[in-house]
Amino acid sequence: MDLEFDQQHVWHPYTSTLNPLPCYPVESAEGVYLKLEDGREIIDGMSSWWSTIHGYNHPELNQAAKNQLDKMSHVMFGGITHQPAVELCRKLVDMTPEPLQHVFLADSGSVAVEVSLKMALQYWHAKGERRPKFLTVKHGYHGDTFAAMSVTDPNNSMHSLYKGFLPEHIFAQSPECPFNGEWNEDDVLDFKHKLEANHSEIAAVIIEPIVQGAGGMRIYHPTFLKRVRELCDQYGILLIADEIATGFGRTGKLFACEHAEISPDIMCIGKALTGGYMTLSATLATKHVADTVCSGEAGCFMHGPTFMGNPLACAVANASLELLQKGHWHQQVADIEKQLAESLPEIGKLEKVKDVRWLGAIGVVELHEPVNMAEIQKAFVDNGVWIRPFGTLVYIMPPFIIKPQELSRLTLAILRTLQ
Template identity: 40%
Template sequence: MSTPTSPVWHPFTQHGLGDPIPLISHAKDAKLYAADGTSWIDAISSWWVTTHGHAHPRIMAAIRDQSEKLDQLIFAGWTHEPAETLAAELIRITPAPLTRVFFSDSGSTSVEVALKMALGYWYNIGEPRSRILVLDHSYHGDTIGTMSVGERGVYNRAWQPLLFDVDTIPFPHEGMEQATLDALEAACRQKPAAFIVEPLILGAGGMLIYPAWVLAEMRSICARHDVLFIADEVMTGWGRTGTRFACDQAGVIPDIVCLSKGLTGGALPLAVTLCIEPIFAAHYSTDRAKTFYHSSSYTANPIACAAAAANLAIWRDEPVQQRIDTLADAQAAHLSLLSQDPRAQNPRRLGTIAALDIVVPDAGYLSTLAPRLIAFYRDRGVLLRPLGNTLYVMPPYCITPDELEQVWSAIKASLGAV
């Protein structure tokens, strides 16, 4: 086994397998390009972040403009116009009970912030609670706190000693929804601090989908028992599920909501955690000991905030919802063509996300099918990254019909070839 010549250690990559790692020189819309002109359709939005397409002119212009004025500023006790503009617009487009915006720099940290907000709230009001409820098969990130509230397994086996205990609620599989709700009701009677969910669809857990009425019922149960409800919309937000936020489809207003990925249109790392006023009020005091002690050096980076503000302007000024609806219909049409193929099971779609499970003897995240599929698609000009034997398509909203046809043609060919 030869050692890689590049010093770069890539995430979620087993370098010992010796798989080629393409060097991308530039990108535009839904395409990635190598220096020699070779191109790939980015069918997973570069890990679910790119919404309007790569190098969107309005976002790139905002980045260039802001880089000439203010590149970085300590955000502890100081502020800047891009952050203020972005926060005000976020408050405008989210439900009224969400009144406060806390900036961070990734989906994982936005969830860490949410968990710390929840525990800090109960501690500061003199009713300390420490238990967190989670949904089975969920994934919320790779920091210690987010691994603790996610599915235990190959993702985090080596770090089990660092993880804190949680109470797990069974996933509401079809026909088993009431069991989930009953388990949540029973757990909430024990007065935990919070319940955290990925609304409507679990991402890395296998693109598992559950109905909006279940999400609404889970929210009602938490409200009835005075348990904080945290919605992790890091992946589900910004149109992926068919609406700007997944919670919109259930009429749910979380106590805390986590946003990242598409927040900047996928151009730069940035995240926010929004919360209701009582959570902020529990930390608002003349007592410095009640300060919310969390930050990172690049909190609310001005350039990233400018990119996010441009993204929200695109949502405001352009027919983004129409593009989402068109893509969702196209995904449904392509998926239906495979619905009768016995090699593809459980075809499912939510908004612009389409997924299916390929029948193999070694199903699961470590299925030997996944590396072979990745190579098969890469050789055919498509970037897809299956979750084991679960294949999903989550492209930017600008993908053309011809590009989407190429993606699904590659998928159809792979069922027989791989």
């Protein structure tokens, strides 16, 4: 591979063209391993940004892609339908909370969020109201496209430099009560006050259920989410659950909303939907929301991505969901969580570590100071693992199929590197 060309011309995510971070050339991948060009094999602790839950080069997912490729890789979804999309939507309706009955397929997680926000705005437009604001909580992250950025924390995120260009929404204090801690009703007071004061101009609340992802990897008490649902019901506000990072078993429940036993009005899913094979997302809505949106002036929902319902991606997603439906993920994630509970507290004793936390197949080590990305990345690769921290957070979200000894290598690499 021509790494010099890569460094000079290929613009990688969150990387400077003036001083690009080193990139490690991957030749192939199998199970939980990435094989580098130089022959080294490293354990992927990131599931390729949280998506490759079944591991790489999975025979059933491979076969689903090959079978579909022989039929058609893509066809427009406007005025045309096809079996992979119909089957996928049936599976999603069956596995998500019962009120969610309509599925809008899209390209990526960020687009699913854009779709959810547009749905909420068009919902109120159809009801004859103009509600331009969204309420969310600080330390949230919902994607890199413009509307998704606007509901991502503008001060504590990678999007702070766009402040002033984006629509300004309402941000309540993020929950402080930890997942397994004691619930304090004061935790929801700021959210409650902001909803009370602004409810007549709020189209929807958007929130990451239970786990805030790239905005801080914070894991909060289920009662907070329960109170959010109650307050949305009280004021007649739509609730959007961004399950892109948490959906499909990552937190120990199929969807994180299940921890609080609530159902949103709109749900965004992505990342693990195709088992990390292809880009695909979906936004699900209740019948009430969908029918109200379509009862307005436009007579339909005004959105339609070119690759909406891509047959190849839908076919792989169906195979991925069939693997989940076999149920092995539940024990796999429980085993990962148990092992993280045993190993992370030891890392938490290090002087430079501020906090350690875990839930399901998520393990987080929060440091007092931000990492030097180039240095820590090299140290991890030299230790035979792929872990990509950001800021003060060193975290792992391994594939569900990871073996105990492989997970031990991930946590040991974190311990050694931070020592």
